[in-house]
């Protein structure tokens with residue numbers, strides 16, 4: 069067992085994230101942002117990069133999902149005990165909240181990579197005897213509560229996080245904000261790099277702004293407005309008091325309300341979006357800022373099914389450290405070996421489906437997979453818009469469907485979508501076997517992305533900043549059938565790595581549904597049934613051309629060369 073001290077002798081990059089998927093039994097993530105954070109540090113571990121991650125302990129987790137026979141989602145707390153997985157920190161720091169001190173302690177979790185690399189993770193926790201009952205709950209629920217609760221969490225994360233890293237003796241060379249939730253860390257840095265009053269002339273800033281900017285990097289993750297936290301200044305004043313003077317705050321965080329994205333944009337030297345198209349969209353949303361693109365990736369070992377890990381180990385040695393070698397999959401792995409590895413993963417999914425939903429899927433019938441956060445812009449219902457058409461396609465070329473996903477407890481639209489999907493499942497009962505697997509989590513995701521035959525994604529352009537599940541499918545040789553948005557605009561080579569839905573010109577729901585039905589009926593399903601060699605060629609294309617590139621090792625090497633070292 070390593071000690072925290074083993075990590076403090078070398079200057080590190082502090083990676084701040086509100087959520088993180090450390091492993092399946094630690095429910096401190098809600099969706100793609102947390103999965104990405106986990107894959108980020110899993111790659112950092114394999115590449116032995118000097119990071120230290122800061123997040124919240126989130127003892128109450130996100131939530132455990134059950135779905136009743138009417139398709140209604142029910143949410144139960146998903147408690148976990150940090151003491152089982154992490155060691156308590158001795159250090160305590162205080163943050164100012166509502167005119168008093170809230171004490172912040174925390175946990176040291178050591179992420180151990182599968183190649184022996186290690187990464188320190190600090191999980192901040194206010195649930196301590198020193199605090200009153202309300203303050204003890206600040207770090208409990210991920211994305212729970214109202215905006216006052218959220219602001220307190222973000223004070224703990226940003227300000228408490230930096231203070232904790234100092235208290236633990238870390239030397240920090242850069243800060244990386246994974247989304248705007250942690251942007252208050254910039255205020256702590258302004259205070260740290262403040263000039264003595266006597267040196268400040270009238271009209272000059274009290275703070276060494278270039279210094280703070282030089283230290284900060286910011287990754288924005290979504291074009292959706294609700295994804296950008298904004299707090300009214302009267303709430304900020306009540307909560308944070310005079311932590312920093314109002315004119316400085318308004319200068320950097322916006323005049324109307326405290327906009328966490330603005331704050332991060334204004335005080336970061338390096339800003340990026342998570343795919344090329346998303347960077348473009350972000351530049352339109354925030355004119356005047358230089359927003360670069362680092363396209364997301366997934367951690368290859370984590371998302372490869374056991375059968376594919378074995379296959380790659382046997383034929384593409386070194387793939388775990390340099391996923392670029394997956395480019396050789398096309399020539400160096402035999403078709404029948406790819407197919408056998410796939411059928412093994414598919415069989416494992418069938419067992420999972422039977423166990424969780426008591427539905428028996430057929431191994432020889434293709435499975436379409438769709439699993440992700442259930443929310444309006446992801447349009448999980450696009451496939452079902454014309455049930456008659458879908459039935460006609462299924463009669464000609466049978467297929468099955470696996471669905472999964474949670475809706476945020478306050479996203480009523482997302483919950484209605486889950487209910488609607490259950491209505492379609494009933495309407496299609498005599499033609500298409502469909503399983504909706506409850507409680508989507510990392511383990512279920514790994515099983516679905518490897519066990520299905522086609523990964524389906526139907527977001528509303530340009531709202532899918534990147535999307536990562538389709539990349540997980542590619543690691544397992546599963547082709548994507550997707551709208552040209554997010555990463556797929558970069559990853560789609562028609563008929564070679566998968567297929568596009570539509571050509572990106574007519575974005576109306578009807579046009580895109582038609583394009584989806586046509587592609588399924590005329591291209592995807594016929595290929596599966598009539599040309600197995602042609603099908604396996606697309607599977608290999610997904611591995612060679614997409615998994616070799618859309619992985620978090622490439623992503624981290626880009627962050628190092630473009631953001632951390634410049």
Ligand SMILES: *Cc1c(COP(=O)(O)O)cnc(C)c1O
Pocket residue numbers: 098099100101103439440441508509510513514534535536537538540
């Ligand atoms: C990968 C993953 C996500 C993110 O999926 P997107 O395609 O990026 O929307 C969400 N939840 C879980 C459990 C995942 O594994």
